[in-house]
Amino acid sequence: xxxxxxxxxxxxxxxxxxxxxxxxxxxxxxxxxxxxxxxxxxxxxxxxxxxxxxxxxxxxxxxxxxxxxxxxxxxxxxxxxxxxxxxxxxxxxxxxxxxxxxxxxxxxxxxxxxxxxxxxxxxxxxxxxxxxxxxxxxxxxxxxxxxxxxxxxxxxxxxxxxxxxxxxxxxxxxxxxxxxxxxxxxxxxxxxxxxxxxxxxxxxxxxxxxxxxxxxxxxxxxxxxxxxxxxxxxxxxxxxxxxxxxxxxxxxxxxxxxxxxxxxxxxxxxxxxxxxxxxxxxxxxxxxxxxxxxxxxxxxxxxxxxxxxxxxxxxxxxxxxxxxxxxxxxxxxxxxxxxxxxx
Numbered sequence: 001x002x003x004x005x006x007x008x009x010x011x012x013x014x015x016x017x018x019x020x021x022x023x024x025x026x027x028x029x030x031x032x033x034x035x036x037x038x039x040x041x042x043x044x045x046x047x048x049x050x051x052x053x054x055x056x057x058x059x060x061x062x063x064x065x066x067x068x069x070x071x072x073x074x075x076x077x078x079x080x081x082x083x084x085x086x087x088x089x090x091x092x093x094x095x096x097x098x099x100x101x102x103x104x105x106x107x108x109x110x111x112x113x114x115x116x117x118x119x120x121x122x123x124x125x126x127x128x129x130x131x132x133x134x135x136x137x138x139x140x141x142x143x144x145x146x147x148x149x150x151x152x153x154x155x156x157x158x159x160x161x162x163x164x165x166x167x168x169x170x171x172x173x174x175x176x177x178x179x180x181x182x183x184x185x186x187x188x189x190x191x192x193x194x195x196x197x198x199x200x201x202x203x204x205x206x207x208x209x210x211x212x213x214x215x216x217x218x219x220x221x222x223x224x225x226x227x228x229x230x231x232x233x234x235x236x237x238x239x240x241x242x243x244x245x246x247x248x249x250x251x252x253x254x255x256x257x258x259x260x261x262x263x264x265x266x267x268x269x270x271x272x273x274x275x276x277x278x279x280x281x282x283x284x285x286x287x288x289x290x291x292x293x294x295x296x297x298x299x300x301x302x303x304x305x306x307x308x309x310x311x312x313x314x315x316x317x318x319x320x321x322x323x324x325x326x327x328x329x330x331x332x333x334x335x336x337x338x339x340x341x342x343x
Contacts, residue, residue, distance in 0.1 A: 007114055012146035012207075019121050021150060025128050032134040032153050033176060039081060039297055040177050040218045040256050047343045048298025049336060050136050050154060050260060052085030054309075054324040055100055057107055059123045061319040062086060065305055065329075066131035072333060073133065076340035083154050085302070086127055088120040089140035090323055091158050098312060098322060102144065107312050107322055117147055124151045139178075142170035143207055152176060156300075159184045159224055159265075162194045170206065171198035173213035179222040179260050179300075186226025186234055188248050195219045199255055221245065221259040222300065225266025233269035237261050237278055239285045242292045249295070262300040264324065272308070272325040275301055276335055283342040299339070303327035 010018075021029070038044035051069070056062045066084050073082040090100040098104065103111045105119040127135055128151065136154035139145050140161065155178045161167045162180050171178040178198060182191040198219035203212045223241065226234040235241075242259075249257035261267070261282045263275035279299050286293040305319025307328030319329075327335065 009114055009117065012149070015117060015121060015147055016150060019118070019125060021125070022129075025125065025151075028128055028132055029134050029151070029153065035081060036083065036153050036177060037218065040220065040258065042256070042294070044081075046081045047079060047339065048083060048260065049080050049301065049339060050083045050085060050156075050298055051301040051303055051332070051336070052087070052135075053304040054087065054264075054302045054321045054326055055090050055098070056086045056088055056123065057098070057101060057322050058318075059119070059126060061305060062123060063126055063130050064319065066127055066133065068305075068329060068333075070131045070133065072336050076336060079340045079343045080336065082133060082336075083298075084127065084131065084133055084135045085137075085300075086124060086135040087138050088116075088123070088148075089138055089144070091138075091140055091160055093160075100140075102141075117144075121147060121151070124148055139167065139170065142166045145170060145174075146207070149174075154179070156222060157181060157194070163190055165197075166204075168194050168197040169202045169204050169213065171219055172200060172202050172215050173206075173211065174216050174218075177218040177220065178216055179220055181222040181224045181262070182226065182236065184227050184266070186236060188221075188245060191221055192248060192252055192254070195221060195254055196252065217255040220256060220297075222262055223259055223267070224262035224264075224300075225268075227266055233266040235267045235269075235278075237263070237267050237282055239288070239292070242282075242285055242295060243289075246291055246295055258295055258297045260298045260300050261296060264300075264302045270324060272302065272327055273331070275303075275327060276331060279335060279339060280342070283339065287342065301327065301332075301335070303329070303332040303335075305329050307331065 102116040134153035159181045180194040201215040263278040268274040304326040309321040309325040
């Protein structure tokens with residue numbers, strides 16, 4: 001057999017009962033969910049900043065970062081709603097490398113999924129307690145979503161997962177906004193098909209159950225750039241790309257036709273400092289065209305305490321990414337104030 005079975009993992013219900021939400025956290029979650037929902041339904045004209053580390057690899061550093069974000073959120077709350085990125089699962093193109101805290105609570109030790117499930121739940125709980133902000137995470141494994149489903153206020157489906165049926169159907173059972181990224185090919189049709197599927201109800205097998213979902217009207221597009229057949233990055237954040245998405249949305253019967261622009265990945269060709277310029281260009285496009293203003297409801301930005309990235313195993317720098325390079329805190333703070341000014 002090619003499988004070796006190590007540990008029978010607890011169910012999401014068992015983990016939730018061991019590490020439950022306090023009344024304070026539940027109240028924060030309810031308030032935040034309502035506020036974020038209003039942005040996606042058009043009831044609020046606030047702009048979203050979905051921002052944080054490429055991977056949340058250290059609870060102390062993440063919470064330090066969130067406490068700093070909280071202070072800025074308090075100053076820009078009239079115009080900008082911050083959703084911290086606390087990403088605990090990391091897709092790897094070749095399957096090699098650090099796969100996130102779910103796999104390795106300690107990046108320098110062997111994988112331990114049970115310890116990882118507990119670690120990511122405890123980190124998300126602490127993140128809300130210290131920052132009073134509920135967070136975003138990427139749904140890399142649909143079956144694991146329910147370990148955090150009562151804590152997250154935003155979910156992203158990545159470029160390599162968006163064509164997968166189980167991801168689409170699982171999103172159809174969520175009651176929070178879910179961003180469907182364009183695939184690495186850049187095909188808007190694939191992305192819009194995934195949104196359509198997620199907005200419809202489905203009957204399917206999930207975690208050993210036959211389930212029925214109601215559909216998620218808050219499923220929407222994330223533009224993250226693409227890669228051509230030569231492996232070269234093709235951005236899709238320019239005015240013409242946003243106009244094209246408007247036209248494609250108009251051809252579909254989709255609820256809440258809007259998007260988030262990812263300023264990193266293939267939009268920046270992973271040149272992390274370019275995120276600042278890209279964010280400003282997107283905001284400028286919104287200010288030129290009221291239809292684009294209605295379409296683009298936020299930015300996704302990768303930032304941490306220290307700019308750049310570092311390798312696992314070398315002398316560790318607190319608050320510096322061990323996956324993709326991120327903006328440092330000084331650039332982050334300045335960019336968030338600029339976003340508020342330009343909204």
